[in-house]
Amino acid sequence: MAEQFDVSAERRKVLEENAKRRTVLRNFFLKQVSDPFRHASGEGGTVFDPALQRYQAMRVTTYDHFKPNPKTAGYGFFLTLLPMVGYIYLLHTSRQAKEKRYRNGEVAYKDRDFKFV
Structure with a gap:
């Protein structure tokens, strides 16, 4: 069995x-x-x-x-603050690059994402 x-x-x-x-x-x-x-x-x-x-x-x-200590402070930094700052930096640089291309005339008005008309 x-x-x-x-x-x-x-x-x-x-x-x-x-x-x-x-x-x-x-x-x-x-x-x-x-x-x-x-x-x-x-x-x-x-x-x-x-x-x-x-x-x-x-x-x-x-x-x-x-009890706060360096380890818990590191968790707070790497799990909350660092991702937010990284995302803000990513948004800022991509929008600045896009705005620079718009102002230099590299992108036609009809091809832009946001238009007034």
């Missing part, structure tokens, strides 16, 4: 144990969610998940524990 699977016997045993654990946890979660007496106890219909609570608390208090 082990020949029909493409995994070793040890790996198959680990996968089966993980599947059993997932099944047990799923059934426990469904039992908690579908309990009709949770509303009577004042807990409501939601299940308290400690991992989700820790994650949400971490996201809320991110800036309380933020």
Whole structure:
């Protein structure tokens, strides 16, 4: 029977144990969610998940524990400021070159992108 699977016997045993654990946890979660007496106890219909609570608390208090240093300043520079300055420079140089060609008469009026008529 082990020949029909493409995994070793040890790996198959680990996968089966993980599947059993997932099944047990799923059934426990469904039992908690579908309990009709949770509303009577004042807990409501939601299940308290400690991992989700820790994650949400971490996201809320991110800036309380933020410490500026050269690495975070570098992130701010390279991910926000540098792309904006680069894009502004690109727009400025391309528009200046286009305006220079228009003023020197290299581009006919009918071939221009923006016309009054």
